[in-house]
Amino acid sequence: MPEAQTTSAEEREFQRLIDADQRIEPRDWMPEAYRKTLVRQISQHAHSEIIGMQPEGNWISRAPSLKRKAILMAKVQDEAGHGLYLYSAAQTLGTDRDTMFDQLITGKARYSSIFSYLTPTWADMGSIGWLVDGAAICNQVPLCRVSYGPYGRAMTRICKEESFHQRQGFEILLQLMRGSAAQQRMAKESVDRWYAPALMMFGPPDDESPNSRQSMDWKIKRFSNDDLRQRFVDMLVPQAEVLGITLPDPDLRWNEERGHYDFGELDWSEFHEVLAGRGQANSVRVSRRRRAHEDGAWVREAARAYADAQAAPERIAS
Amino acid sequence: MIPKTKNVNPATVTAESIAKSAVVAPAGVASYALGLGDDALILAQRLGEWIASAPELEEDVALANIALDLLGHARSLLTYAGSATGVTEDDLAYFRDEPEFTNRQIFEQPNGDFAQTIARQLVVSVYFAELYRALSGSADPTLAAIAAKASKEVDYHFDHSYQWLLRLGLGTELSHERMQRGLDAVWPFVDELFRADGAQADVAVDPARLRARFDSTVPPLIEEAGLTIPTVQPARGGGRQGVHSEALGPLLAEMQVLARAHPGAKW
Numbered sequence: 270m271p272e273a274q275t276t277s278a279e280e281r282e283f284q285r286l287i288d289a290d291q292r293i294e295p296r297d298w299m300p301e302a303y304r305k306t307l308v309r310q311i312s313q314h315a316h317s318e319i320i321g322m323q324p325e326g327n328w329i330s331r332a333p334s335l336k337r338k339a340i341l342m343a344k345v346q347d348e349a350g351h352g353l354y355l356y357s358a359a360q361t362l363g364t365d366r367d368t369m370f371d372q373l374i375t376g377k378a379r380y381s382s383i384f385s386y387l388t389p390t391w392a393d394m395g396s397i398g399w400l401v402d403g404a405a406i407c408n409q410v411p412l413c414r415v416s417y418g419p420y421g422r423a424m425t426r427i428c429k430e431e432s433f434h435q436r437q438g439f440e441i442l443l444q445l446m447r448g449s450a451a452q453q454r455m456a457k458e459s460v461d462r463w464y465a466p467a468l469m470m471f472g473p474p475d476d477e478s479p480n481s482r483q484s485m486d487w488k489i490k491r492f493s494n495d496d497l498r499q500r501f502v503d504m505l506v507p508q509a510e511v512l513g514i515t516l517p518d519p520d521l522r523w524n525e526e527r528g529h530y531d532f533g534e535l536d537w538s539e540f541h542e543v544l545a546g547r548g549q550a551n552s553v554r555v556s557r558r559r560r561a562h563e564d565g566a567w568v569r570e571a572a573r574a575y576a577d578a579q580a581a582p583e584r585i586a587s
Numbered sequence: 588m589i590p591k592t593k594n595v596n597p598a599t600v601t602a603e604s605i606a607k608s609a610v611v612a613p614a615g616v617a618s619y620a621l622g623l624g625d626d627a628l629i630l631a632q633r634l635g636e637w638i639a640s641a642p643e644l645e646e647d648v649a650l651a652n653i654a655l656d657l658l659g660h661a662r663s664l665l666t667y668a669g670s671a672t673g674v675t676e677d678d679l680a681y682f683r684d685e686p687e688f689t690n691r692q693i694f695e696q697p698n699g700d701f702a703q704t705i706a707r708q709l710v711v712s713v714y715f716a717e718l719y720r721a722l723s724g725s726a727d728p729t730l731a732a733i734a735a736k737a738s739k740e741v742d743y744h745f746d747h748s749y750q751w752l753l754r755l756g757l758g759t760e761l762s763h764e765r766m767q768r769g770l771d772a773v774w775p776f777v778d779e780l781f782r783a784d785g786a787q788a789d790v791a792v793d794p795a796r797l798r799a800r801f802d803s804t805v806p807p808l809i810e811e812a813g814l815t816i817p818t819v820q821p822a823r824g825g826g827r828q829g830v831h832s833e834a835l836g837p838l839l840a841e842m843q844v845l846a847r848a849h850p851g852a853k854w
């Protein structure tokens with residue numbers, strides 16, 4: 270009897286904090302489902318940052334100028350940093366990083382399907398920055414106000430860097446569009462490939478997204494998939510005009526009545542193919558990280574052994 | 588007589604600031620800066636290979652950090668070197684062939700395993716730290732500024748490699764063995780770092796003078812980590828004269844491929 274009462278008092282307090290737009294902190298009581306959903310969401314986001322290092326890492330060695338090489342290296346390094354902040358945020362919910370990382374490298378956890386696409390050209394560094402980091406910003410800026418404190422604070426830090434990334438990507442494309450005919454072709458071909466997958470980063474249409482309602486109520490998702498997608502398209506169109514690039518959608522036009530751009534149907538069968546593990550690079554992304562982890566096991570083991578020996582009270586003099 | 592030149596602020600010196608300042612490196616200084624720039628560039632390119640493949644995420648970040656610092660040094664040095672003949676850092680990095688690269692051979696060696704990378708980092712970080720400390724007193728104000736800025740950064744690089752030397756040397760039997768093998772693999776290339784390269788005495792640092800500092804610093808660290816100072820024959824070297832091991836060609840082919848496919852393009 271007392272237990273049921275306490276639980277409901279806790280629940281009421283939890284709901285009061287959520288309703289008042291206040292933050293839930295690690296020591297606060299929270300429903301198990303809230304905790305589980307958050308761990309899944311934050312760790313998936315962390316995994317995406319880590320796997321996302323690879324498609325761009327692919328061009329570090331071949332970047333066509335030293336300035337671009339430095340910017341790209343710094344960007345990929347930022348993404349590793351984002352992964353680390355997010356794993357720390359998820360750890361405050363009681364799941365340790367090794368467990369989450371293990372789920373990633375054993376293929377049990379999801380990461381954003383966008384990183385299962387390949388980067389055959391340098392212009393893809395521009396498209397990823399402009400479109401993929403751009404979509405990430407639309408997704409993530411509202412998450413700075415997410416109900417769970419450590420997650421919101423991690424997102425605030427991350428969003429600042431993502432906006433640099435987007436601008437740098439835009440600059441790569443702008444430079445290509447101002448360059449030779451071959452460079453312009455490279456830019457256009459790349460944007461053609463990345464545009465639709467970037468729009469799909471917001472997830473399936475609202476009527477096919479069953480988990481969204483509860484997440485909205487908990488304020489761990491602040492806008493619906495379709496709302497975010499619309500914002501993204503509205504942001505892209507004027508930027509594409511500056512670039513002089515036509516976005517690959519014949520149905521894209523301004524709708525005076527709605528005050529938004531209308532856009533065409535996306536090919537969701539492609540999205541589901543990638544989700545099902547049949548994207549261009551699903552198998553190589555996870556196995557590369559797994560190989561790095563396995564090849565480095567002896568290094569981590571040595572670091573642990575050394576730390577233990579340092580901490581041991583009776584250290585035997587060597 | 589060298590005309591009295593303005594000091595350059597180490598806090599703000601970058602490839603861009605050097606390019607904008609329209610400073611022109613005297614010929615002897617330019618070839619010296621070119622060698623140092625090539626050293627830093629080739630090592631940055633090598634360390635970049637670790638990104639997204641390191642033993643743990645923290646090392647992806649740390650090795651990228653070190654590579655970025657080195658790339659920054661390379662860009663400043665190459666920009667300055669290029670000022671003598673009116674070419675850019677990118678002209679030098681992307682449009683020279685292998686025999687025109689003047690990096691010493693230790694920098695182009697393949698990464699090997701993590702222990703070998705750490706062994707090379709230990710050696711070159713001590714070398715860079717001593718070099719840049721001395722060079723920050725150079726009579727050439729641009730070189731002095733680049734060196735003063737780099738000096739602070741390579742101190743951190745040294746610390747990173749030293750911590751790993753201890754962890755691997757004293758960690759497990761396997762890591763100890765690999766760390767020793769890493770040192771053994773790198774050691775033949777140490778000697779070349781300290782060979783005279785005929786640079787002008789008041790602007791450059793005589794590498795033979797750095798040798799004494801290296802010899803008093805590094806062996807005790809290796810012993811502290813329970814490892815043995817390798818006794819191997821030195822490699823023949825010749826990097827400063829454009830003589831390279833088989834490792835450099837493929838590295839350059841990869842680095843230069845896109846830039847060379849679009850000569851004259853801006854990126």
Ligand SMILES: [Fe+2]
Nearest residue numbers: 318347348351
């Ligand atoms: Fe990120």
Ligand SMILES: [Fe+2]
Nearest residue numbers: 348402431434
């Ligand atoms: Fe990013």
